[in-house]
Amino acid sequence: MIRDHFRVLEMDLGTGRGKIAMHDGRKEYAGGSGLAALLFEKYCRADLPWHAPEQPLIFAIGPLTGYFPLMSKTVCAFKSPYHDQYAESHAGGRSALALRFADLDALVIAGRATRPSCLCVGSHHLELIDVHYLWGKPVDSTGKHLRRMFPGSGHRSILRIGPAGENGSAMAGINVDTYRHFGRLGGGAVMGAKNLKGIVIEGDGAFVLPETKTYAGLFEDVYNKVTRTDMMHKYHNLGTAANLAVLNRLHALPWRNLQQTSDPAITGVTGEKFADDTLLRNAACAGCPVGCIHVGFVREKFTDENQYFYRQIAYDYEPIFAVGTMLGIVDCFAILSIMDAVEKMGLDVMSVGVALAWATEALERAIVSEDETIVPLQFGNAKNYEKAVLHMARGTNEFYRLLNQGTLKAAVHFGGESFACVLGQEMAGYATGEVFYTSQALGLRHSHLDSGGYDYDQKHDEQDVDKAIAFLVEDERDRILLTSMVACLFARKVYTVDLLADCLETIGYRNLAADMEATAKTVQQLRWQNRLDTGFLPEKVTIPQRYGEVTTLKGRTDEAYLKELQRAYAEKIIAMGKPQKA
Numbered sequence: 001m002i003r004d005h006f007r008v009l010e011m012d013l014g015t016g017r018g019k020i021a022m023h024d025g026r027k028e029y030a031g032g033s034g035l036a037a038l039l040f041e042k043y044c045r046a047d048l049p050w051h052a053p054e055q056p057l058i059f060a061i062g063p064l065t066g067y068f069p070l071m072s073k074t075v076c077a078f079k080s081p082y083h084d085q086y087a088e089s090h091a092g093g094r095s096a097l098a099l100r101f102a103d104l105d106a107l108v109i110a111g112r113a114t115r116p117s118c119l120c121v122g123s124h125h126l127e128l129i130d131v132h133y134l135w136g137k138p139v140d141s142t143g144k145h146l147r148r149m150f151p152g153s154g155h156r157s158i159l160r161i162g163p164a165g166e167n168g169s170a171m172a173g174i175n176v177d178t179y180r181h182f183g184r185l186g187g188g189a190v191m192g193a194k195n196l197k198g199i200v201i202e203g204d205g206a207f208v209l210p211e212t213k214t215y216a217g218l219f220e221d222v223y224n225k226v227t228r229t230d231m232m233h234k235y236h237n238l239g240t241a242a243n244l245a246v247l248n249r250l251h252a253l254p255w256r257n258l259q260q261t262s263d264p265a266i267t268g269v270t271g272e273k274f275a276d277d278t279l280l281r282n283a284a285c286a287g288c289p290v291g292c293i294h295v296g297f298v299r300e301k302f303t304d305e306n307q308y309f310y311r312q313i314a315y316d317y318e319p320i321f322a323v324g325t326m327l328g329i330v331d332c333f334a335i336l337s338i339m340d341a342v343e344k345m346g347l348d349v350m351s352v353g354v355a356l357a358w359a360t361e362a363l364e365r366a367i368v369s370e371d372e373t374i375v376p377l378q379f380g381n382a383k384n385y386e387k388a389v390l391h392m393a394r395g396t397n398e399f400y401r402l403l404n405q406g407t408l409k410a411a412v413h414f415g416g417e418s419f420a421c422v423l424g425q426e427m428a429g430y431a432t433g434e435v436f437y438t439s440q441a442l443g444l445r446h447s448h449l450d451s452g453g454y455d456y457d458q459k460h461d462e463q464d465v466d467k468a469i470a471f472l473v474e475d476e477r478d479r480i481l482l483t484s485m486v487a488c489l490f491a492r493k494v495y496t497v498d499l500l501a502d503c504l505e506t507i508g509y510r511n512l513a514a515d516m517e518a519t520a521k522t523v524q525q526l527r528w529q530n531r532l533d534t535g536f537l538p539e540k541v542t543i544p545q546r547y548g549e550v551t552t553l554k555g556r557t558d559e560a561y562l563k564e565l566q567r568a569y570a571e572k573i574i575a576m577g578k579p580q581k582a
């Protein structure tokens with residue numbers, strides 16, 4: 001059922017009670033990123049730290065969720081333990097469809113449970129259950145237990161944290177169903193601070209699709225575009241892992257803590273190699289006919305018998321870069337084993353890989369010793385990295401407690417800031433040049449998905465600051481429209497503005513379809529306002545020296561151009577975040 005207001009479940013973990021609230025603003029904020037920003041503005045206490053019980057943990061879906069293919073994401077918003085400011089993280093899996101079937105546009109969780117708990121929400125029920133016996137348990141066994149507690153499948157979605165989230169790591173993610181995550185900026189620690197081990201969303205209500213011919217026709221058009229044209233093929237075939245060979249060839253793939261951007265050893269870890277040696281099957285988020293999730297395996301021997309079992313682990317370009325090339329590991333199975341350890345601990349794989357790469361170089365340079373790292377970290381030594389992952393999650397000593405709050409926090413304390421590969425947070429796998437470095441370092445989510453800076457670098461040789469900044473701002477705005485719907489960003493070429501307008505109109509959101517440019521601008525403004533209001537100072541962001549030392553596809557970084565881009569983008573962000581006059 002479409003509605004002009006948002007139907008939001010507001011849950012107070014302190015009292016164990018929740019209530020349904022209606023919020024206006026569909027035309028202005030659409031849903032997803034827009035709704036999350038709206039609810040954060042309303043409920044966040046900017047004067048209190050991220051872990052204060054009052055802080056909201058928000059999950060929001062969009063107006064097209066459930067109606068069209070690849071409208072599969074949920075937006076999670078919170079005050080981040082990484083920087084104590086506004087943060088957004090996106091995940092697929094079944095959570096979006098489960099919220100739709102539970103008849104909720106958003107879930108806002110505040111307060112702190114008195115005991116480690118699991119929150120279960122459905123279309124007509126709400127339960128907070130004591131699960132203290134799961135505290136300390138890894139993500140996989142927690143998932144198994146919650147699946148037994150809440151039998152069923154289909155429209156049920158299970159979110160949970162591992163030890164990293166319980167221990168307050170700013171690199172702790174929230175695992176969603178199987179293979180999907182709200183990975184970055186520490187959402188898992190926010191759940192941990194709320195004593196919330198799991199969230200089960202039971203999509204147990206009815207959801208009726210329009211029965212008009214226009215809707216059926218448009219659905220078929222979109223479906224055909226994503227399955228019968230080559231627009232999405234690359235995501236299904238080799239998947240994003242295909243980028244490894246491409247970026248290595250371009251001298252844009254970070255190796256060994258970004259000491260290199262290309263290496264002949266790439267042959268061990270290309271998308272083809274992963275597919276040939278490890279690929280078991282493809283999986284998909286609910287409502288997606290593409291299936292870009294590549295599931296590989298690692299084989300392990302039972303200790304007391306001459307028998308083997310195998311674990312299934314999803315891989316993608318970013319995790320392979322982070323715990324593969326960045327750590328100098330060129331064996332597919334070894335990379336999957338590290339990913340498995342990271343997954344069980346409930347950590348964000350990109351952040352952990354980049355942090356451990358810094359720690360390895362710091363050990364090589366004798367800035368830290370084995371007294372700090374506990375294990376002798378060494379590029380290429382996968383077994384030691386698996387052990388280090390456990391120390392990261394548990395915060396075994398002061399070194400790991402600082403490192404799991406962010407690489408720069410450890411670097412400021414021990415030294416080695418110049419070679420910390422941090423662009424706002426641990427870098428994404430694109431050493432493409434100045435526009436990408438600026439885009440990730442200052443971008444709202446510090447994500448390569450904030451805007452296509454990596455692509456701009458590859459297509460533009462001229463150094464035109466105004467043009468580059470205009471691109472970042474406009475591309476971000478286009479993506480905001482998609483993340484307010486909430487579409488998978490892999491479908492950004494399919495869902496043009498015109499197609500989105502048709503989709504909205506067909507299901508009855510005529511007002512929203514009429515002026516989506518205005519909606520995107522409003523959401524862009526509010527997101528930046530939230531970030532600035534919680535303390536972001538874009539003009540103070542620095543980019544570590546390592547980015548000026550390494551040779552990329554464009555040669556050496558032009559420091560003057562990079563500084564000019566940072567200055568201009570910071571100015572633009574401050575202007576965008578100014579509250580609009582009524």
Ligand code: SF4
Pocket residue numbers: 070072092093235283284285288289290291292293488489490
């Ligand atoms: S393309 Fe991949 S990430 Fe996007 S919705 Fe489909 S399975 Fe999920």
